[in-house]
Amino acid sequence: MSFIEIDNLTVTFRAQGREVRAVEGVSLSVDERESYGLVGESGSGKSTILRAICGMAPVSGGSIRIAGKVLPAQRGRAFSADVQMVFQDPYASLHPRHTIDRTLSEPLAIHGMPDRDARVVQALVDVGLPPAFRFRYPHQLSGGQRQRVAIARALMLKPRILLLDEPTSALDASVQAEVLNLLSRLREEQGLTFLMVSHDLAVIDHMCDRIMVLQHGRTVEEISRDDLAKANMNTPYARSLFEASADRMLGSTTEPAR
Amino acid sequence: MTALRVWLGDPNPASRRQARLGQLWLAWRRIRRNRLAMAGLVIVAVLLVVAAFAPWIAPHDPLVQDLSRRLLPPGTPGNLLGTDDFGRDILSRIIFGARITLYIIALVAVTAPVLGLLIGTVAGYFGGWVDATLMRLTDIFLAFPRLILALALVAVLGPGIENAVLAIALTAWPPYARVARAETLTVRSSDYIAAIRLQGASAARIIAGHVVPMCLPSVIIRVTLDMAGVILIAAGLGFLGLGVLPPTPEWGLMISSGRKFLFEQWWVATMPGLAIFIVSLGFNLLGDGLRDVLDPRSASR
Numbered sequence: 001m002s003f004i005e006i007d008n009l010t011v012t013f014r015a016q017g018r019e020v021r022a023v024e025g026v027s028l029s030v031d032e033r034e035s036y037g038l039v040g041e042s043g044s045g046k047s048t049i050l051r052a053i054c055g056m057a058p059v060s061g062g063s064i065r066i067a068g069k070v071l072p073a074q075r076g077r078a079f080s081a082d083v084q085m086v087f088q089d090p091y092a093s094l095h096p097r098h099t100i101d102r103t104l105s106e107p108l109a110i111h112g113m114p115d116r117d118a119r120v121v122q123a124l125v126d127v128g129l130p131p132a133f134r135f136r137y138p139h140q141l142s143g144g145q146r147q148r149v150a151i152a153r154a155l156m157l158k159p160r161i162l163l164l165d166e167p168t169s170a171l172d173a174s175v176q177a178e179v180l181n182l183l184s185r186l187r188e189e190q191g192l193t194f195l196m197v198s199h200d201l202a203v204i205d206h207m208c209d210r211i212m213v214l215q216h217g218r219t220v221e222e223i224s225r226d227d228l229a230k231a232n233m234n235t236p237y238a239r240s241l242f243e244a245s246a247d248r249m250l251g252s253t254t255e256p257a258r
Numbered sequence: 259m260t261a262l263r264v265w266l267g268d269p270n271p272a273s274r275r276q277a278r279l280g281q282l283w284l285a286w287r288r289i290r291r292n293r294l295a296m297a298g299l300v301i302v303a304v305l306l307v308v309a310a311f312a313p314w315i316a317p318h319d320p321l322v323q324d325l326s327r328r329l330l331p332p333g334t335p336g337n338l339l340g341t342d343d344f345g346r347d348i349l350s351r352i353i354f355g356a357r358i359t360l361y362i363i364a365l366v367a368v369t370a371p372v373l374g375l376l377i378g379t380v381a382g383y384f385g386g387w388v389d390a391t392l393m394r395l396t397d398i399f400l401a402f403p404r405l406i407l408a409l410a411l412v413a414v415l416g417p418g419i420e421n422a423v424l425a426i427a428l429t430a431w432p433p434y435a436r437v438a439r440a441e442t443l444t445v446r447s448s449d450y451i452a453a454i455r456l457q458g459a460s461a462a463r464i465i466a467g468h469v470v471p472m473c474l475p476s477v478i479i480r481v482t483l484d485m486a487g488v489i490l491i492a493a494g495l496g497f498l499g500l501g502v503l504p505p506t507p508e509w510g511l512m513i514s515s516g517r518k519f520l521f522e523q524w525w526v527a528t529m530p531g532l533a534i535f536i537v538s539l540g541f542n543l544l545g546d547g548l549r550d551v552l553d554p555r556s557a558s559r
Contacts, residue, residue, distance in 0.1 A: 097471045099277050106459070
């Protein structure tokens, strides 16, 4: 049995009498400590799957199980301690009027954890930020530094699963590589399971063991990393996605995306 | 002094307090560049000082009557701004009246915005029927003309300074609720709220710790801009005899009593009128300046 099991998931948004099916019958399973990628163009439903796991999207069919247990309708604190998310835009995901210290210590306060000072400093060190940044405000940090803070925040509760919603797409190329390397290192150190969304196959290729290609909310194809490296796809859509980013990927499977 | 400035401007504050004071210092530097806002701040500061030290500043007792010296014009030795129909020194009455004005402003400023913030953020955050109920309630209060509702309340509760404040506060909160709700709606769907919700925070914690700080600047700006209106309504209630009771030296009441001699002894009504005008102007200028400093849209993200 897999760690994350999504079975026949359907998400339907209703607005002004119209129904939009953002995700239709998607099934996937992720093993513990695996890194799983969701790829597709804008509107393919990949971010919606992450939001559905967090209870932020209206699930209209199918089931989501984590460690064999079906998620309760209200996700609750136990879920928070298990699953955390890193958002796409580091400029929007940190509270502009809270210091880094407040942002990082708040989850500890919510869950009543001791040694907050020590944990906050340790979290900053873990993501490669100097402890002197602790009382800065987000507007005093660069985009890459903010995303490191967002990653640190997601890891404050020592979750087992990290959902990554295009964690590097708002950053410029050199910072992208740093953040991706940081994520790989943290996964290794803390034994995390990644479920990662990206539209960039180069990023996914660097990070993920298995990939699912999505289009219009449906599964197109599931590809293993080896098949991706050999450009071994079955469907024309997956191939066209691959070709769009092939020049940045070939021969760089061990190196980060530029 | 320079050491303090360096400490405040430190990009790597060592404590929560230093970080907060550093932000205040930056805001202060921004507002200092705005001359009009500084003028408003000076007027409000003068009002505060005058109110605090009224017994030492005022040349006469504001309540002592001297019918042999009634209706003296401004510039009379001993009565710089003249005397009213009971021979009381107008300058002293204005100085003591600053206390009452400030008392009313302070009471309204701590009640109405708090109530408005609470209702607005709760309505905006929860949405749905909570939002509909609270906002229709707000609409009902907004639909009443402010002074008339205040009049009705005072007529029921009886005149007096506390009742006047209660009446003003009850009619002043709906605009704050509207502002807070609008701000909440823009904040509610942001990633940082989604993030804290995902951390397992309760609705109360999210509203108090994450939504309110984003609404506060707009509300503070509204409050300072509304202060002029509050002074005027308090004066209006006093003028109609429904606010503060005589012989308390309240500015609106003083204008009311000077009405009878407006053409012959113009200063009796004009001097407290000028005081109201200057203080209202001061709050308006300060509010405009604060908007430039605090507006979340103009500040760096």
